[in-house]
Amino acid sequence: MLACPECESDLALADQPKTNEIVECGGCAVELEVLTVDPVQVGLAPEVEEDWGE
Numbered sequence: 001m002l003a004c005p006e007c008e009s010d011l012a013l014a015d016q017p018k019t020n021e022i023v024e025c026g027g028c029a030v031e032l033e034v035l036t037v038d039p040v041q042v043g044l045a046p047e048v049e050e051d052w053g054e
Contacts (some may be wrong), residue, residue, distance in 0.1 A: 002042060006030045013040065 002011040009027025015026075017023070017048050021034040031045040 002040060004028060005043060
């Protein structure tokens, strides 16, 4: 079982998570990105930035 890096709640992930998959913490609703799958590690997902047509 993994813990959320933000609130330390237990995270429920799919049996076979995929690298770069975005998951949401059930405790604090922060978006997390699966960084590695062996071993499974998650980190805060990057914020989506607007490009304003550039």
